[in-house]
């Protein structure tokens with residue numbers, strides 16, 4: 286019922302020239318894979334080059350962040366209207382934004398409401414830190430992040446939201462969570478929080494991804510879980526064969 290979804294978050298990697306090279310080679314491989322929604326999220330500077338190369342490929346393009354205001358005096362920021370010119374998707378509330386740029390659930394929520402206004406499909410990130418994980422606060426933290434970041438949008442738009450569960454301790458560490466543990470968070474924490482906001486039917490329609498050290502070796506373990514619908518991939522999304530293999534293993 287929920288279409289699998291795999292997105293590559295390139296983070297602050299690849300210049301425009303490097304993006305052209307990687308996207309043109311990667312899209313050849315990804316285009317052959319069907320039965321999964323595929324999205325690439327290069328840095329802002331590379332979105333224009335990537336959008337030209339991805340046209341007609343069936344591969345979506347996403348930004349890694351945006352401001353919530355349509356325009357104005359916000360030096361250095363990128364508006365949702367600008368993102369919408371090139372992208373169909375936007376990552377919101379990534380843990381690196383939360384940790385290094387002080388993004389709170391309230392800010393993530395403003396951006397989400399703006400994504401609704403500008404008809405962008407949001408990939409909203411939630412996840413506990415290592416300290417919270419060790420203190421057994423995962424459920425409390427992820428439930429609160431989900432309920433507060435995703436509030437006040439229409440039920441129709443809510444069904445389009447993609448939630449990425451990314452435990453901070455698993456990001457870029459090579460220490461992925463495991464299928465059962467990640468599935469338990471998706472099933473027992475994220476979906477009930479979504480049901481509280483939008484009702485059970487919509488909660489069951491929303492895709493929940495896992496992110497954090499996903500590779501071609503562990504992807505299938507996550508994708509075989511009933512409540513995990515795909516992945517948000519960091520490091521491995523910069524490697525053509527790795528990302529293609531991960532995408533392939535999510536396809537139905």
Ligand code: 13P
Nearest residue numbers: 294456457497498519520
């Ligand atoms: P890694 O796959 O490099 O651990 O990054 C995950 C992530 O943060 C994706 O948004």
